[in-house]
Amino acid sequence: MSSEFNNEEESPGFMLWRVTNLWQKAIRNALDPFELTHPQFVLLFSCKWLNEQNNCTGITQVQLAQHTQMDVNVTSQVLRTLEKKGYIERRPHPTDSRANVISVTKVGDTVASQAVQAVEAEDRAFFSSLGRDVGQLNRLLRQLAKR
Template identity: 50%
Template sequence: MALEPGRSPGFLLWHVTLRWQREIAAVLAPLDLTHVQFVLLATTWWLNSHGQSPNQLSLAGAAGTDVKMTSQVLRRLEDKGLIQRQVDRSDTRARLLRVTERGGQLAQEAIEAVEAADRAFFGSTTDSALISTLRRLAGHDPD
């Protein structure tokens, strides 16, 4: 039996996701970043700040993005002077990713803007139950 759209979790999630993506796009536009550029820049910055120099494949895995799309977006971030790709000495086919100084500053500014947008969007619903549910649905918890 089909549920009414307003009672369908998938339908509601679709609408919530679209609304949230519009909010995030709006806060990233003044920074000249698309949402996916932000995700890849922020993930690279986070990994770099934790002593890692990811390659395209490991970055795509960490960010949850398609490898080919990741490559295209990384080229754009490199063109903007936000990341550098260096040949991996242990595998010359791979490129290690490092955020530039400018990229690191922009990543931190964008993270602050996105986190503020998240607080405004989700409000008081960022409690542990919601986070727990989202982590489980995203496959980040073993349960």
Template identity: 45%
Template sequence: MTAPESRLPGPDRSPGFLLWRVTLAWQRAMRAALAPHDLTHVQFVLLTTTWWLTRSGEAPTQRQLAEQAGTDTMMTSQVVRKLAERGLLERADDPADARARRLQITAPGLELVAKALKDVEAADASFFDGVGSEFTDSLAKLSP
């Protein structure tokens, strides 16, 4: 049997392992920040991304939302449906494409985004305190 070999002295020097550990810790911080708002992290991302996209004046399609958020289109559809059931989003047929649905955030959705966004940004600021803008720049380079 051949023993495994690594170019690294241990997991604490592996960028992938460290990113995994940081991601898990950050996800815990996000769950805690979003719990008072009764939102999962993916619900928050899709709701907030809808708000960001509608600021340009046009209601995005579910596909556009999925592309911007980096989420699977089928999962996006399921989560959007749940958000619509809660009255946070409205889904309407796209007049230009019978298969597409246009999304609009509702007044209760805007109110929830306003509250949750403050808590998420505060949790982010606390979590990443002391890291510096170079870290964000590096993440932007790695983001697809």
């Protein structure tokens, strides 16, 4: 098999995949005490954050999916699980009959606030070996995210 790379560490895609797997494992471990998957955490905390930015008027599933860059159907499935857990509520949108307004319940707010502390602590630990270079990593990731 031929490749333009002499070894896997020269491939940015492969290295990103490896690091992503290591980071996801660390985040899974951080979220285990909260009985949240990573997608559940991302949607729950994003819903909380977006609602706070929006003066707690509620957000739609489409807005949430766009913010997280998650597929709308996957977003819907995960939100169903969060609703069953009592972490979010969905109610009909006042002006768009096709949409629901999503808000975080009190228990969901508490779980999101505690889980984000664990996730951010794990991020600090995971990326600590980069020292000041973590800012450069963030700049590069933002650049890639704009694609």
